[in-house]
Amino acid sequence: MSAGTGRSGLLTLDTVVRLGRGARGGVRPAPRRLALPEGMTAPLGCDAVAVPARFGPLVMPRLPRVGCVFADETQWWWLVPSDSDYALEWPAPARYATGAIVLDTPRVPGLIHRPDGTVPYTPPIPLYLTLCRLTDTPPTWSRPVSA
Numbered sequence: 001m002s003a004g005t006g007r008s009g010l011l012t013l014d015t016v017v018r019l020g021r022g023a024r025g026g027v028r029p030a031p032r033r034l035a036l037p038e039g040m041t042a043p044l045g046c047d048a049v050a051v052p053a054r055f056g057p058l059v060m061p062r063l064p065r066v067g068c069v070f071a072d073e074t075q076w077w078w079l080v081p082s083d084s085d086y087a088l089e090w091p092a093p094a095r096y097a098t099g100a101i102v103l104d105t106p107r108v109p110g111l112i113h114r115p116d117g118t119v120p121y122t123p124p125i126p127l128y129l130t131l132c133r134l135t136d137t138p139p140t141w142s143r144p145v146s147a
Helices: 013-023 053-062 124-134
Strands: 047-052 069-071 075-080 095-097 110-113
Touching: 047 053, 047 124, 053 069, 053 075, 053 124, 075 124
Parallel strands: none
Antiparallel strands: 047 075, 047 095, 069 075, 069 110
């Protein structure tokens, strides 16, 4: 019996997972949660919207209120209330991160904006509309319905 196989000679689940990771080019960085700054609370839960860093400076001045924003060299993340993706398709290249879990980054992004008060959220609808405008994507509710 070879390593990674069970008594029946079949691959174990651990071996299949390791092989899958290897096929993607190695081990990916562990998922990380964006942490609320000290003194802030998230009474509505917390998700995040990520965009490529080139969009960050274009988004900030267009929002009526900016909540916590995190960034690294490649991405910016805005904290939004949980379920802010309900009935919305966030326009590419934006990515919605349930639970404010950051993937594919070697370290936790740094906080670059903290709002006044104790609530960390950027209002999701103005953020969504701003990203739609910047990506030339019609909002979900204004797209034609097909039968």
